[in-house]
Amino acid sequence: MSDSAIGAAGDIAGAVADPRRGLTRLRAAATGRTVTIVAAGLVIGYLAARLRRRR
Known part of the structure; x- marks a missing residue:
């Protein structure tokens, strides 16, 4: 994970x-790239949680 994403998580x-x-x-601090990385992480986390919940 990049430093900018870590920084964005800290800002949140x-x-x-x-x-x-x-x-x-x-x-x-929010740049287009940072927002995209954080959004992708949220989507991946959500999908992983759904998959784990169904099993």
């Missing part, structure tokens, strides 16, 4: 603790 976690500051940092 920060948004939970301090929503105003965290969302400002998240908007500033």
Whole structure:
């Protein structure tokens, strides 16, 4: 996983603790590539959870 995706995950976690500051940092750090990587990770995690749940 790239450093930018790790940073985005940290910014999301920060948004939970301090929503105003965290969302400002998240908007500033979000690039197209980072958003794509995080979205792909969410989709893969969701599909893996569904597959595991069905078994």
